[in-house]
Amino acid sequence: MDIDVMENIFLLVLVTLFSVLQNAFIALKVEKECKKQDAAFERLSCAKRNCMDTYPTFLAVMWCAGICLSQAPAAFAGGVYLVTRQKYFVGYMGQTCQSIPGYLFGKRMLAFLFLMCLVGIVNYLLGQYCGSDYKEYVQTITKAASTLLLIP
Template sequence: MDCEILENTVLLAIVTLISVVQNIFFAFKVENESKIANSKSSQKTSSPAFDKVYTANQNCTDAYPTFLALLWCAGIFCSQGPAAFAGIMYLCVRQKYFVGYLGENTQITPGYIFGKRVVLFLFLMSMAGILNYYIGVFFGSDVKMYIKAVSNTVSPFLLIP
């Protein structure tokens, strides 16, 4: 493979693999809770704990394709570093959301809101990168360095709760 291509996507691939490991962890939690619920009762009814784990896993799974698409678009079209940082932040937030879902309902909201902010950041990075591409095609101008500088400057603000 071309070394330049690998250099521009290696961080995105690492974040993607970490997210796969996280999905496997969530699936094991669902499976484990299912076994516990089925061993406690002879009937095939689900327990409240299983319902919470299953719902949390389903909610995380529903948002996963959008996250991956935005991560890769932002990393390829805009800047790999801030996109990978935002991806790691999203995975931490998703973990917080999943664990919060298993606890009290008030613990869910911070992870959810923070996750929306990270997804919005990735979306804006993707749009800026794609817009830059078309500006280059139609007008011959390239503002990618400015976009990278802005995304590098703004990405640490994702840490603010």
Template sequence: MDHEVLGSIVLLAIVSLLSVLQNAFFANKVEHESKHQNGKNFPRTASSAFDRVFTANQNCRDAYPTFLVVLWCAGLLCSQAASAFAGLMYLFVRQKYFVGYLGERTQSTPGYIFGKRIILFLFLMSVAGILNYYLILIFGSDFEVHIKTITNIISPLLLIP
């Protein structure tokens, strides 16, 4: 693979691999809770702790494909650094959501809302990259430098709760 191409996607690949590790951690937590709540000789009964872990894991898995698509689109079409930063923030927020869901369900709400904001940011970055491509194609105007500057300035604002 071309070294220049590889350099432009390495941060996205790192964030993707970290998200895979996080998914494995969540799945391990579900398995652990399932084994902890159910003895070998007893029939499986639903427990609130297992239900919370399973539901939190399922919710994270449901949002995972959307996260990967907007992460890679934003990184390839707009700004790799800003999208990788947003991706790391999303992983942090998803961890907060998962842990919050294990307590009271109201503790998971801030993580959920924050995660939606990060997904929206990545989506808007992707749309800006697509629009820039068509502006180059139709008008010959390239706004990539301006778009990268704006996204690099806005991305730290994701830290504000």
């Protein structure tokens, strides 16, 4: 693979691999509880289903944001999303209300990544049809804004 291409996607690849490991952890946890067939299994199964339902959306917006706009903030938001998804899953093992903070924070990360995609696409279209490119300015703003995502 070309070294320039790898430099532009390396962080995205790392976050994707961590998400695969997290999926394996979730599957093993559900498999372990499967033998008991009790209320905890039902909660874990529901949490696993919810995590798997949003997984393709997460991957799509993270990669699009990283490629269309900037790799570092997209990978940072992706990493934070994985932490919140873990918090959601572990919260589901207790009472269902313990998973709400992870759920809400995860939605915030997905919204940020989606916004990054839109800004990247609009910037590309402006560059193509209007001749003005704001990518450097927008990248600076998203790098600064990505750290603000940690504020609850």
